Amino acid sequence: MINNVVLVGRVTKDVELKYTPQNLAVATFSLAVNRQFKNANGERQADFINCVIWRQQAENLANWAKQGTLIGITGRIQIRNYENQQGQRVYVTEVVADSFQMLExxxxxxxxxxxxxxxxxxxxxxxxxxxxxxxxxxxxxxxxPF
Incomplete structure (x- = not known):
């Protein structure tokens, strides 16, 4: 089975860095990734993709990437679920990033x-x-040359 994701996009807002009770760093962020085509008005649309990154990479990303920063990430898609306070099952799809690279x-x-x-x-x-x-x-x- 293969579950690989490579994304290039801009960070939509400052990265949110938190620590687990076991003191593991975890950062959540969203990437705006342009689609390859334009809509009927000639405008390019974007997908806003929720991402999470762990440990030292999370701390590095939070220190270096701010809103609007162009980054590339590699990782995998993860789907998780939980029960909210109203007793409803909530499904979350996100990209778990293994690494990132600043692109500007x-x-x-x-x-x-x-x-x-x-x-x-x-x-x-x-x-x-x-x-x-x-x-x-x-x-x-x-x-x-030809």
Whole structure:
């Protein structure tokens, strides 16, 4: 059986770090992960995926990742259930992360470069756009690798 998950997304709010009675660190967080397609209005939608991470990785994530941080995680899907105070069975689906990786520097996170997009809005870019000047590029057939 295989149960592997790899996600890349932005942390939706600051990571919540707690400790169990046995003093194990556990952090809960939610990732906004963009879908591959756009809706009828041309907007990209996102899924908000609940995640949990344990031990030293939990403490590291809580110290480094803040709301809006772009991270990658690897882990597995877990479904658990419990009975709430009203006696109802509640099912929870979440990703249990084994590890995470920061995917941008703090400077990029705090000060994204603004560039006009073709639709008249703006988009965040982590690098300067070489085509922003609007100048025509002269490319010879001899310059192409094919």
């Amino acid at each position: 520097s703090r400077n990029q996170e705090e000060k994204p470069i603004q560039s006009k997009s073709g639709a008249g809005g703006t988009q965040d870019m982590s690098y300067p756009n070489p085509f922003e000047s609007g100048k025509e590029m002269n490319i010879n057939d001899d310059d192409l």
